[in-house]
Amino acid sequence: MFFLSEKSSKRRIREAENARRNRLEIIKALADGQVSRRDLFKWGLFTAGGLLLWKHGLNPFVRSAYADSSIPTGLPRSPLFGVQAFTQPMPRFDVLPRNPNPFTFLTPAPTKEANTTQQLLNPALEGVTPGDTGPIEGRPPGPIWAHQKFDTLPPQIAVEISTEGAKANTVYNPGVPSSLNSGIDSTQPFPPRFHPNLPDQGPLALWTFNGTLPPKLLIGRYGEGILNRHHNKLPFDVTQNGGFGRHTLSTHEHNGHHGAENDGFTGAFFFPGQFYDYHYPIVLAGINSINTGATDPRAGSPNGSGGITKVPGDWHETMSTHWFHDHMFSFTAQNVYKGDAGMFNIYSALDRGNEAINDGVNLRLPSGTAKDFGNLDYDVNLMLADKAWDANGQLAFDIFDTEDGFVADVMTVNLVYRPFFEVERRKYRFRILNGAVSRFFKISLSDASPMIQIANDGNLLPSPVVITQTDQLGIAERYDVVIDFSRYSVGQTVSMVNLLAHEDGKMPSNTLSLSQALAGSSSDPCVGKFLEFRIVRDPAQPDVSQVPAVMIPNPDLSAIPVSRTRTFVFGDSADQTTNDPVTSFRGPWGIGTNGGDKLNADFGRVSAAPKFGTREIWTLQNDGGGWDHPIHIHFEEGQILKRNGSANNVPAWEKGRKDVYRLRPDGSVTLTMQFRDFGGMFMEHCHNTVHEDNAMLLRWEIDDGGTPFLRPLPTPIPRPQGVTFEAPTEVLNNI
Amino acid sequence: MKMHRLLTTPVALSLFVVVLSGLVLWAGTPARAAFAPTIALIPVSGIVSGQPESVKFSGQAQISSELVLDTSKFNTPPAVILTVDLSGVSGTGSSTGAKYTAGGNGTSVYRRLVSADTVEIAFPFSRGGTISMPSARSGVASFALSFDLNTGAITKGTATVAAPSFAG
Numbered sequence: 002m003f004f005l006s007e008k009s010s011k012r013r014i015r016e017a018e019n020a021r022r023n024r025l026e027i028i029k030a031l032a033d034g035q036v037s038r039r040d041l042f043k044w045g046l047f048t049a050g051g052l053l054l055w056k057h058g059l060n061p062f063v064r065s066a067y068a069d070s071s072i073p074t075g076l077p078r079s080p081l082f083g084v085q086a087f088t089q090p091m092p093r094f095d096v097l098p099r100n101p102n103p104f105t106f107l108t109p110a111p112t113k114e115a116n117t118t119q120q121l122l123n124p125a126l127e128g129v130t131p132g133d134t135g136p137i138e139g140r141p142p143g144p145i146w147a148h149q150k151f152d153t154l155p156p157q158i159a160v161e162i163s164t165e166g167a168k169a170n171t172v173y174n175p176g177v178p179s180s181l182n183s184g185i186d187s188t189q190p191f192p193p194r195f196h197p198n199l200p201d202q203g204p205l206a207l208w209t210f211n212g213t214l215p216p217k218l219l220i221g222r223y224g225e226g227i228l229n230r231h232h233n234k235l236p237f238d239v240t241q242n243g244g245f246g247r248h249t250l251s252t253h254e255h256n257g258h259h260g261a262e263n264d265g266f267t268g269a270f271f272f273p274g275q276f277y278d279y280h281y282p283i284v285l286a287g288i289n290s291i292n293t294g295a296t297d298p299r300a301g302s303p304n305g306s307g308g309i310t311k312v313p314g315d316w317h318e319t320m321s322t323h324w325f326h327d328h329m330f331s332f333t334a335q336n337v338y339k340g341d342a343g344m345f346n347i348y349s350a351l352d353r354g355n356e357a358i359n360d361g362v363n364l365r366l367p368s369g370t371a372k373d374f375g376n377l378d379y380d381v382n383l384m385l386a387d388k389a390w391d392a393n394g395q396l397a398f399d400i401f402d403t404e405d406g407f408v409a410d411v412m413t414v415n416l417v418y419r420p421f422f423e424v425e426r427r428k429y430r431f432r433i434l435n436g437a438v439s440r441f442f443k444i445s446l447s448d449a450s451p452m453i454q455i456a457n458d459g460n461l462l463p464s465p466v467v468i469t470q471t472d473q474l475g476i477a478e479r480y481d482v483v484i485d486f487s488r489y490s491v492g493q494t495v496s497m498v499n500l501l502a503h504e505d506g507k508m509p510s511n512t513l514s515l516s517q518a519l520a521g522s523s524s525d526p527c528v529g530k531f532l533e534f535r536i537v538r539d540p541a542q543p544d545v546s547q548v549p550a551v552m553i554p555n556p557d558l559s560a561i562p563v564s565r566t567r568t569f570v571f572g573d574s575a576d577q578t579t580n581d582p583v584t585s586f587r588g589p590w591g592i593g594t595n596g597g598d599k600l601n602a603d604f605g606r607v608s609a610a611p612k613f614g615t616r617e618i619w620t621l622q623n624d625g626g627g628w629d630h631p632i633h634i635h636f637e638e639g640q641i642l643k644r645n646g647s648a649n650n651v652p653a654w655e656k657g658r659k660d661v662y663r664l665r666p667d668g669s670v671t672l673t674m675q676f677r678d679f680g681g682m683f684m685e686h687c688h689n690t691v692h693e694d695n696a697m698l699l700r701w702e703i704d705d706g707g708t709p710f711l712r713p714l715p716t717p718i719p720r721p722q723g724v725t726f727e728a729p730t731e732v733l734n735n736i
Numbered sequence: 737m738k739m740h741r742l743l744t745t746p747v748a749l750s751l752f753v754v755v756l757s758g759l760v761l762w763a764g765t766p767a768r769a770a771f772a773p774t775i776a777l778i779p780v781s782g783i784v785s786g787q788p789e790s791v792k793f794s795g796q797a798q799i800s801s802e803l804v805l806d807t808s809k810f811n812t813p814p815a816v817i818l819t820v821d822l823s824g825v826s827g828t829g830s831s832t833g834a835k836y837t838a839g840g841n842g843t844s845v846y847r848r849l850v851s852a853d854t855v856e857i858a859f860p861f862s863r864g865g866t867i868s869m870p871s872a873r874s875g876v877a878s879f880a881l882s883f884d885l886n887t888g889a890i891t892k893g894t895a896t897v898a899a900p901s902f903a904g
Contacts, residue, residue: 445858447902448900449900450874451869451872451874467860467867467869468839469840469860470843472842472844473844483869487870504812505812507806510812510815510846512845515858515876515900516902519902625807627805627807627812645773652842653841666817
């Protein structure tokens with residue numbers, strides 16, 4: 002087991018604690034830049050396969066010198082300081098303020114190309130000497146990284162966020178009254194704690210958006226572009242990280258249909274003291290080719306007064322539940338785990354967030370009625386993540402099992418420990434995000450009652466699916482489910498239960514039956530009940546929400562020729578063919594493209610370049626070994642055509658559009674995508690972020706879009722003094 | 737960089753790499769271990785009691801079993817991925833005689849491969865030809881399965897259906 006039993010001997014726990022501290026020293030040195038991964042390889046702390054040396058006192062999987070069993074040493078359990086489950090309310094997400102007119106609200110005003118106004122740099126930044134200056138915006142400069150469609154689709158809403166160390170939240174906005182937030186008084190400061198009786202997280206332990214809890218919720222609607230100005234307020238000194246995490250950032254709007262300059266490209270990171278302007282036009286895919294006259298009301302957006310503002314594009318491409326998170330090259334796992342993740346609800350004429358408006362277009366999903374759109378009363382974001390903390394209760398991380406991944410021992414929802422949530426006797430929509438590093442979840446209600454799955458990833462399904470347990474939620478996948486609490490009486494409780502046990506980060510080790518999971522006998526502390534619903538009252542207003550039998554059918558691509566097919570193989574024992582000190586990375590994992598060798602990540606290498614305006618079919622293949630890989634393809638939504646070579650293997654809940662594809666052990670997924678509307682450099686990677694950070698990532702580009710992008714793009718090399726560019730380190734044949 | 741009880745120098749550690757070269761080579765061998773899934777038809781029967789009426793189920797569940805071998809460094813025990821299809825199972829209402837449809841097709845579970853295993857899966861069902869809310873109810877199917885430990889194939893099995901009886 003990856004965590005020691007609570008019954009382990011004190012000697013055994015001491016031994017594990019020493020091993021953990023030793024690894025933390027190395028993690029910190031790595032994160033601080035004191036040593037490089039190459040150094041670790043050179044010193045033999047990593048093997049060539051990326052494994053931590055099997056050295057007693059260092060590797061958690063070395064068998065105890067003092068034990069005769071075959072159980073790995075494991076890690077000490079996170080201390081709970083006497084805290085019990087289900088003794089604190091679950092906080093709703095903290096809704097980010099939306100400010101009109103970015104060009105007057107933001108200072109300086111946003112610009113199409115990066116703002117290169119110089120500022121004096123803090124010499125604590127790496128590579129900076131006193132007197133050095135650098136640009137105030139970290140976005141790569143020049144026309145290639147200019148905001149696409151900035152003139153034709155200028156942003157209308159400004160959102161200003163920061164990433165910074167933990168502090169109390171004095172401006173918490175749950176978007177609902179206290180009665181719909183389990184009694185939480187949002188006027189009181191919200192402390193940076195996983196539970197009221199656990200210690201505050203220090204500013205170096207927890208890095209979140211705006212430095213506060215709960216996690217942040219961005220609200221958007223189609224046709225209303227958002228300018229997200231993201232300030233990096235992390236410590237200038239890279240060593241001030243609480244032991245893990247990197248102070249450079251690149252924020253990915255997962256799975257936004259935006260230009261690559263706004264995608265959070267892993268190599269387009271920015272430094273403390275800088276900001277980065279992300280422009281999210283929020284357009285329907287096909288904006289340039291389908292419904293260009295904006296005549297179809299199904300391609301629409303709430304107009305603020307009960308009507309619809311029609312927008313161009315394909316209404317079949319309407320998206321709903323996104324999230325945003327750090328994507329810093331080789332540090333994504335650490336930074337996301339440290340708290341740099343939020344969610345993004347996108348509203349449309351179809352998915353309006355108002356259950357009462359009956360205009361023949363609105364699907365009237367559970368939400369509320371008071372506002373024209375975006376009612377959160379009965380539309381609840383849930384971010385699931387396993388966490389661990391040290392003896393002082395501070396967030397802890399261990400990167401040293403690079404082969405598998407990191408699984409922790411404490412279950413959190415919305416970044417608090419096993420909470421309860423008060424509900425009325427009516428239907429609720431839950432937007433469930435797997436925000437873990439390497440853990441998969443499988444969710445059931447504790448009484449096995451039916452739920453309705455309405456969406457997978459960012460997209461409403463063609464038809465709802467009644468389930469009693471979800472499929473596995475891979476990391477970064479989102480499942481929207483509707484639960485009808487009218488079947489319960491006031492005073493009853495029912496819980497969400499995790500049925501999946503892990504022994505390591507490679508994949509779940511066992512699916513427990515509901516009775517087994519409820520029995521509490523699993524050695525995995527994250528199995529069992531994790532969120533308790535308390536049915537507290539009848540609904541204040543009649544529940545007029547619906548779950549229609551038809552929601553959003555898939556775009557019909559049958560008439561669009563397939564311009565080419567590609568195959569990507571995801572596995573270990575990858576090679577590295579490049580040696581760039583910034584872009585190239587060595588690790589155990591890699592991706593083989595079109596029959597070529599599996600290669601470690603290099604964000605300077607171009608591995609694929611679909612032609613602008615075309616459709617392709619991609620097959621993602623797991624190279625085996627007992628691992629699973631949830632593969633994320635940026636920018637474009639795909640439709641799964643086959644699993645393991647057959648359309649019959651695609652379950653009903655995967656028949657919509659997706660952006661994360663769980664391969665399953667030895668499995669494959671064949672999908673089709675179009676490449677439209679925007680261009681630039683995007684990524685494809687495993688969203689087990691430990692795999693991603695250890696080199697299972699590649700760059701692809703949309704080519705031939707006219708000007709100004711491509712053939713192929715120069716690679717950004719960020720420095721505090723400014724971003725420079727270099728030619729791609731490698732362009733694979735036949736891209 | 738301060739280390740706790742790490743007395744070995746980097747130079748000495750580098751020697752470990754040589755010693756471990758066999759391990760590295762082993763870890764570097766192709767890890768793929770693909771096995772085609774096998775299909776078994778399992779007879780299902782039982783009654784889900786409850787309101788508005790009890791429902792008697794019968795038919796055959798189709799279970800696909802895929803062997804998963806861990807060829808990585810830990811050689812954890814073999815497992816199987818079981819994918820359950822209940823489309824061949826239907827129910828009859830005890831008082832109305834109405835037909836009920838079982839859902840949950842495509843539900844997958846991972847299980848350690850053992851010679852005999854009991855796999856319990858909840859499933860939704862509705863009166864009529866489709867599974868729909870709010871009338872959907874839940875049943876629990878308990879599969880008693882025997883496996884071929886070499887291939888992961890199901891060699892025999894039966895299943896009973898009952899109403900859920902969880903504490904909630």
